Amino acid sequence: MGIASGIVLFMVVWFMTFLVVLPLRIQTQGEAGDVVPGTHSGSPEKHHLKKKALIVTGISAVIWSILAYIILSGMITVRDIDMFDRMGPSTEEAS
Numbered sequence: 001m002g003i004a005s006g007i008v009l010f011m012v013v014w015f016m017t018f019l020v021v022l023p024l025r026i027q028t029q030g031e032a033g034d035v036v037p038g039t040h041s042g043s044p045e046k047h048h049l050k051k052k053a054l055i056v057t058g059i060s061a062v063i064w065s066i067l068a069y070i071i072l073s074g075m076i077t078v079r080d081i082d083m084f085d086r087m088g089p090s091t092e093e094a095s
Contacts, residue, residue, distance in 0.1 A: 001071050009067060014060040021056050 001009070025048075030041030070076055079087055 001068065006068060009071075010060065010064045013064050013067065014056060017060045017063065018053070018056045021052050021059075024052075 027045045028042050029035045029039065029045050032045040034045065035041050036043075079090060
């Protein structure tokens with residue numbers, strides 16, 4: 001795994017984790033009883049994005065390090081997920 005693919009993997013993990021964490025512990029304007037005119041009552045009162053981004057960064061760093069270890073150690077390779085044998089025999093098996 002190169003540097004660019006490592007960064008891309010981290011960003012994918014970060015955004016997927018962020019989308020999971022985003023709706024947690026959110027208080028809507030309707031629940032707070034203070035609906036701003038022109039907005040929906042389901043709009044967030046306080047979203048805590050900075051706190052959630054920091055938490056997501058820590059969680060995704062742990063998940064990324066586990067995935068990077070699995071990829072770099074060779075436990076799972078692209079050939080392991082090739083269900084239809086489209087890649088053909090590997091160079092190790094051919095010789």
